[in-house]
Amino acid sequence: MTAIVVETERLILRRLTLDDLDALAALYRDPEVRRYFPDGVRTREQTRAELEWVIDVYYGQYGYGLWAAVLKETGAFIGRCGLLPWEIAGRTEVEVAYLLDPAYWGRGLATEAARAIVQHAFGTLPVDRLICLLDPENRASxxxxxxxxxxLLWNDYVDEYGLSHVYAVDRPGPGGSPS
Ligand SMILES: CC(C)(COP(=O)(O)OP(=O)(O)OC[C@H]1O[C@@H](n2cnc3c(N)ncnc32)[C@H](O)[C@@H]1OP(=O)(O)O)[C@@H](O)C(=O)NCCC(=O)NCCS
Incomplete structure (x- = not known):
C-alpha cells in the first residue's frame, strides 16, 4: 500500500496517488459534499489538477498535504483529510482539513481522523498552533x-474566497493533550 501517514482505530490515512482520481472526483462533483466550498463542485479535470498539486507541491515541497482516508474494515476510500499551508497576516498557518463521503457522516470518523492529524502535526511540524477555516454556516465542520x-480565533477573516471563521488550537504544553 502507498505510504501510510497516520493510522487510527478505524482509519488509515495514506498519501494520495493519481489512482485515487475516480474516487476523489466522485466526491468533488457532489454538491452536498462541496456545499461550503467557495469554488463549489469540481470537474474531473479540476480534481486531477488538485491531485497533481497535492502530490507535486504539497508532498514535494512541504512534506504534508491532503491524504486519502481509507476505512480499515472494508478498504474503501471514504474521503480525504490532512494539513494545508496558508499565508495569513504574514505567517504560515497550517489548517486541519477534512472531507468525507456522506455515506460515512455522523459516525465520528472525521473527528477520529482529525484528532490523529493534530497529533501528527504537533509531533512532526514546528507549528505553535493549528487552524480550521470554516464557512460560518458549516455546522458539521x-x-x-x-x-x-x-x-474561535477570528470571525472576520476575508480572502479572495469571502468571509471565513478561523478556529485554532495551540500546541499543548509539556504533558498536555491537544484534544
Ligand atoms: C465536516 C465533515 C467532515 C464531518 O464529518 P463527520 O464524520 O460526519 O463528523 P463527526 O461524526 O466526527 O462529527 C463531529 C461533530 O460535528 C458535529 N456535526 C457533525 N455533523 C453535523 C451536522 N450535520 N450538523 C451539525 N453538527 C454536526 C457534531 O457536533 C459532531 O459531534 P457529535 O456527533 O458528538 O454531536 C462532513 O460533514 C463533510 O465531509 N462535510 C463536507 C465537506 C466539508 O464541508 N468539510 C469541511 C470544510 S471546512
Missing amino acids: RGVAVKLGMT
Whole structure:
C-alpha cells in the first residue's frame, strides 16, 4: 500500500496517488459534499489538477498535504483529510482539513481522523498552533473543530474566497493533550 501517514482505530490515512482520481472526483462533483466550498463542485479535470498539486507541491515541497482516508474494515476510500499551508497576516498557518463521503457522516470518523492529524502535526511540524477555516454556516465542520479543542480565533477573516471563521488550537504544553 502507498505510504501510510497516520493510522487510527478505524482509519488509515495514506498519501494520495493519481489512482485515487475516480474516487476523489466522485466526491468533488457532489454538491452536498462541496456545499461550503467557495469554488463549489469540481470537474474531473479540476480534481486531477488538485491531485497533481497535492502530490507535486504539497508532498514535494512541504512534506504534508491532503491524504486519502481509507476505512480499515472494508478498504474503501471514504474521503480525504490532512494539513494545508496558508499565508495569513504574514505567517504560515497550517489548517486541519477534512472531507468525507456522506455515506460515512455522523459516525465520528472525521473527528477520529482529525484528532490523529493534530497529533501528527504537533509531533512532526514546528507549528505553535493549528487552524480550521470554516464557512460560518458549516455546522458539521465547526463541530469537528470544537471537538479538536479549537476555539474561535477570528470571525472576520476575508480572502479572495469571502468571509471565513478561523478556529485554532495551540500546541499543548509539556504533558498536555491537544484534544
Ligand atoms: C465536516 C465533515 C467532515 C464531518 O464529518 P463527520 O464524520 O460526519 O463528523 P463527526 O461524526 O466526527 O462529527 C463531529 C461533530 O460535528 C458535529 N456535526 C457533525 N455533523 C453535523 C451536522 N450535520 N450538523 C451539525 N453538527 C454536526 C457534531 O457536533 C459532531 O459531534 P457529535 O456527533 O458528538 O454531536 C462532513 O460533514 C463533510 O465531509 N462535510 C463536507 C465537506 C466539508 O464541508 N468539510 C469541511 C470544510 S471546512
